Amino acid sequence: MKVNPMKPKVQLGHGGGASPQVDEDTILVQRTLRSGQSVHYAGNVVVLGDVNPGAEIIASGNIIIMGALRGVAHAGVEGNEEAVVTAFRLQPTQLRIANHITRAPDGNYPGPDQPETARIKNGEVIIEAYQPAGERSTGIC
Amino acid sequence: MGEVIVITSGKGGVGKTTTTANIGTGLASLGYKVVLVDTDIGLRNLDVVMGLENRIVYDIVDVTTGNCRLKQALIKDKRFEGLYLLPAAQTKDKSAVTPEDMKNLTGELKAEFDFVIIDCPAGIEQGFKNAIAGAEKAIVIATPEVSAVRDADRIIGLLEAAELREPKLIVNRIRPLMVKKGDMMGIEDMIDILAIDLLGVVPDDESIVVSTNRGEPAVLDNNSRAGEAYRNIAKRITGQQVPLMNLEVPDGLLHKFKKLLGFK
Secondary structure, eight states, rough: OOOOOOOSOOOOOOOOOEEEEEESEOOOOOOOOOOTOOOEEESSEEEESSTTTTTTEESSSOOOEEEEEEEEEETTTOOTOOOOEEEEOOSSEEEEEEEEEEEEOSSOOOOOOSSEEEEEETTEEEEEEEGGGOOTTOOOO | OOEEEEEEOOOOOOOHHHHHHHHHHHHHHOOEEEEEOOTTTTTTHHHHHHTTTGGGGOHHHHHTTTTOHHHHHHEEOOTTTEEEEOOOSSSSSSGGGGGHEEEHHHHHHHHOSSSSEEEESEEEESSHHHHHHHHHEEEEOOOOOOHHHHHHHHHHHHHHHTTOOOOOOEEEEOHHHHHHHTTSSHHHHHHHHOEEEEEEEEEHHHHHHHHHHHHHOGGGGTTTTTHHHEEEEEEEEOOOOOOOOOOOOOOHHHOOOHHHHOOO
């Protein structure tokens, strides 16, 4: 897997009420990421495939996985607490947003059967059913 | 022109060497000309599993260093006319051969044989790189364990990076009863993660231990369930359509008796 070096600074469009993510670059990964493969990107990452255990995605923006997330995803790596991780099946080994690190509870739980989004709310990472744009707090329209 | 197939897994002990021996013997029993190449230099085993250990004079390192001609190092099988083994060296290590050597070697072999089957060592280092260098197709072996599936996934990624497209999966040592009870990963769970085509499923079978120790591949034993699975896999490699065998263990008398008494 080609690894894109992180740019030193990401331009975040904070002015004028625009949402912080709008100005960021987005990379489309059109494959499944297997164990040992990683994508680092200064911007948003969209994966058309699965992210298997042992694979990782690290992005300064949002991460969207059109498949199952079973590996590690780190969104908003440069401190953006607005960043979200969305996946068709959100079953990560570990999930990180900005400087928050979470993992699934121990024990056997049935996997999700619908797309979900992880985001930071009141200083905690929460997971909720995926909702289309209008209702999102980050306000990407 | 023959086909070069590498048999690999990442994790050790999942049955690469046993599978290589059985698929190779299976193909030879179908009348094809087959050569098995052991690339596990320093830890050679394929010769033992094939029962040809005592015939080794030259090995793969002798060939690549020009110490002998390729023909001199090939060991003819005891059972089949068209089956040969190119053994690994035991006193050297993986760095004794380079990927370039392997490309030349497999190129030479596939001109002579219908199938060149390469037994890959465990791991993802030099030995793995050598083993896949000359291969055109790959078969990935995984047992129904999380660790084996994880390693298989890594290997598939590396194979894709090396332009070995569409590797096939063999699920080895599955225990249908345990899967049924939910104590073992099922085939669907494995395919769900690995997302590659299934070439075959080999049930866990004690006769494999016996045949491996005797140096007689199980594929020749008509009473072995694993042998039957390997026969089917060999046929699929040649392009025949063979349905997956029924893994349900037929109810034995003891089992029925236990059932009657309400033990199960």
